[in-house]
Amino acid sequence: MEVTSLSEARIYVGTYAEYNDGSIKGKWFDLSDFSDKDEFYKACAEFHADEEDPEYMFQDWENIPDELIGESWLSENFFDIRDAMDDLSEDEQKAFLVWCNHGSHDLSTEDAHDLISSFRDHYNGQYKDEKDFAYEIIEELYDLPEFAKTYFDYEKFARDLFMGDYWFEDSFVFWAS
Structure with missing residues (x-):
């Protein structure tokens, strides 16, 4: 429903x-x-x-x-x-x-x-997809130079985030604990 x-x-x-x-x-x-x-x-x-x-x-x-x-x-x-x-x-x-x-x-x-x-x-917000959340985490927590961001693999980073620490459903992200 x-x-x-x-x-x-x-x-x-x-x-x-x-x-x-x-x-x-x-x-x-x-x-x-x-x-x-x-x-x-x-x-x-x-x-x-x-x-x-x-x-x-x-x-x-x-x-x-x-x-x-x-x-x-x-x-x-x-x-x-x-x-x-x-x-x-x-x-x-x-x-x-x-x-x-x-x-x-x-x-x-x-x-x-x-x-x-x-x-x-537990609630972390609403995102387009897991990769979108990974972009935000990188921006907030890591001081990567713009040059490094162009080579960063956001998809793999997102996969790792959602293997244990977070979960994603219906565009919402939550802590897994």
Whole structure:
């Protein structure tokens, strides 16, 4: 699933009773309208007030990682993660989700602020490719004369960097440790 921003998360909420009666009656809820899970469920209850004890069915959702939602549940951690990600730029939010997936970080259980802090420690930026990152490393860390730079093998240097110290995915570079 392509997630653009948790601040744009939406859920189409129906109920199992409606679905079992052959209806997909429901409503799209923008999660940015709610400060926490209780407020969200209160709005769901108000919309489905015609049922005595509705069992909510999340029939569709957008911009929510699969580890934070299922057909009948929304993670307790969703709103904390969303709020913590507000301090990140749009590109950093995409990089954060890539980093979480790569490092097997559990968005549904880990502390949101600890995740963001750890992400910031590992994130190096966005680059066209590994070679582009290698160019920047050479410029920042090595005082090579212009003449030497014309003979430097940036591709091999990039290969060596990404064999152990860094990893690259979807244009983002991270520390491997």
